[in-house]
Amino acid sequence: MTDDGGSPAPLLAGRGLVKAHGRTPALRGASIALGAGEILAVTGPSGSGKSTLLHLLAGIVRPDEGSVTYAGQRLDRLPEQRLTELRRTDFGVVFQFGQLIPELTAVDNVGLPLLLAGASRAEARRRAGEWLERFGVRGQEELRPGELSGGQAQRVALARALVTGPEVVFADEPTGALDSLAGEQVMTALARTAREAGTAVLLITHDAQVAAYADREVRLSDGLVLPAEVAA
Numbered sequence: 001m002t003d004d005g006g007s008p009a010p011l012l013a014g015r016g017l018v019k020a021h022g023r024t025p026a027l028r029g030a031s032i033a034l035g036a037g038e039i040l041a042v043t044g045p046s047g048s049g050k051s052t053l054l055h056l057l058a059g060i061v062r063p064d065e066g067s068v069t070y071a072g073q074r075l076d077r078l079p080e081q082r083l084t085e086l087r088r089t090d091f092g093v094v095f096q097f098g099q100l101i102p103e104l105t106a107v108d109n110v111g112l113p114l115l116l117a118g119a120s121r122a123e124a125r126r127r128a129g130e131w132l133e134r135f136g137v138r139g140q141e142e143l144r145p146g147e148l149s150g151g152q153a154q155r156v157a158l159a160r161a162l163v164t165g166p167e168v169v170f171a172d173e174p175t176g177a178l179d180s181l182a183g184e185q186v187m188t189a190l191a192r193t194a195r196e197a198g199t200a201v202l203l204i205t206h207d208a209q210v211a212a213y214a215d216r217e218v219r220l221s222d223g224l225v226l227p228a229e230v231a232a
């Protein structure tokens with residue numbers, strides 16, 4: 001997959017993205033590209049448009065202007081149903097507060113995307129258990145989110161995002177509500193498992209220590225991606 005210039009086509013790219021929330025401009029022509037298996041940090045001050053950018057790239061929200069291309073197809077032009085399907089098979093999402101389902105145990109939260117993809121309950125629980133182990137959540141399989149620490153809950157949310165083997169995981173300030181030790185454990189687990197599985201990660205953070213887990217960092221300011229600083 002190379003273009004005429006010989007550079008590899010990105011797995012996911014947003015070009016000239018414009019999005020307003022009512023009359024508030026959130027993105028004003030942002031462009032960004034994510035390579036297969038790449039861990040890319042997106043940093044920038046609060047209100048700079050990071051979450052909006054993630055929502056557009058993940059196909060949760062459509063842009064007002066600009067394009068989102070994923071694996072060679074225009075994501076922003078896909079009909080709703082195909083978009084939903086593609087998001088289920090190819091994308092995983094983690095937010096600041098994991099948004100686990102409070103009534104389900106840890107193992108059933110992680111198994112849910114597998115059930116939605118047609119796995120049996122036994123198979124879903126088995127594979128969910130493996131992923132919980134990979135994220136160092138052992139012995140807590142049958143606990144509900146309210147019984148977990150913040151760091152444990154985020155690792156369960158990461159296991160849920162990765163359990164289907166997605167091409168891209170979108171993480172919006174996944175350590176934003178954690179103390180620094182729990183944040184480090186979450187990031188170590190995310191970076192290790194993503195690299196093992198070859199999963200690309202779009203990692204939003206305003207913590208430099210978290211961004212340090214990424215291969216590359218881009219900065220947003222006032223709805224625009226800043227040009228990369230040229231190495232001195």
Ligand SMILES: Nc1ncnc2c1ncn2[C@@H]1O[C@H](COP(=O)(O)OP(=O)(O)O)[C@@H](O)[C@H]1O
Nearest residue numbers: 021024025026045046047048049050051052053
């Ligand atoms: N649902 C919304 N309704 C109205 N304004 C919003 C909404 N979401 C975001 N905004 C505004 O859009 C801008 C960018 O927000 P956001 O993408 O959440 O930035 P960040 O994640 O960097 O903090 C901000 O000015 C914010 O107030």
Ligand SMILES: [Mg+2]
Nearest residue numbers: 050051052172
């Ligand atoms: Mg945000």
